[in-house]
Amino acid sequence: MTSEEIALIRSTFAAAAKQPDATAALFYAKLFTLDPSLRGLFHGDMRAMGEKFISMLAMVAANLSHLDRLLPTVRQLGERHAGYRVQDAHYVTVGAALLAALAENLGPAWSPAAHTAWSKAYDLLSSTMIEAAHQAAQKKAS
Incomplete structure (x- = not known):
């Protein structure tokens, strides 16, 4: 990602x-509208989950220029999500929900450049999480 894209994500x-x-x-x-079946993967206080979601986005935004710090945490998150029965296809839906929510929330501040930057960041994060989940499953199966 370019420094301009990282700055755009942060702003x-x-x-x-x-x-x-x-x-x-x-x-x-947005997530539950796109795939109502995903609601079954969420248990407990949705407000607390929302706080964790925002905290994770904050950590991502703060560390995109330091992937050596960011990716180990993202890998751990992917491993945990495998235990929650998250499937590879769910990541596509989550990405669509994230982009749609940001676009609606930000209104005119959302631009094609912001969409591209967030898409790139999400693709990196989701592919890292998926890879970590697969590796964790392989270790568990061995």
Whole structure:
């Protein structure tokens, strides 16, 4: 990712994070609209999950220029999500929900450049999580 794309992610996240509860609620609403079956993977307090979601996005935005710090945490997240029965195809839906929620939340501040930057970042994160989940499953099977 370019430094301009990273800066764009940071600035758009900062704008979305001004209303963290609304941003998280919008994301989950989009996610469950796109695939209602995913609701069954979520147990417990959705507000607390929303806080974790926003915290993870903040960590990502802060560390995109330091992948050596970011990717180990993302790998651990992928391993945990495998235990939650998350399937590879779910990552596509999550990405679509994330982009749609950011676009709606940010309105005119959302641009094609922001969409591209977030898409690149999400592709990196989701592919890292999927790879980690596969590796964890292989270790468990051995």
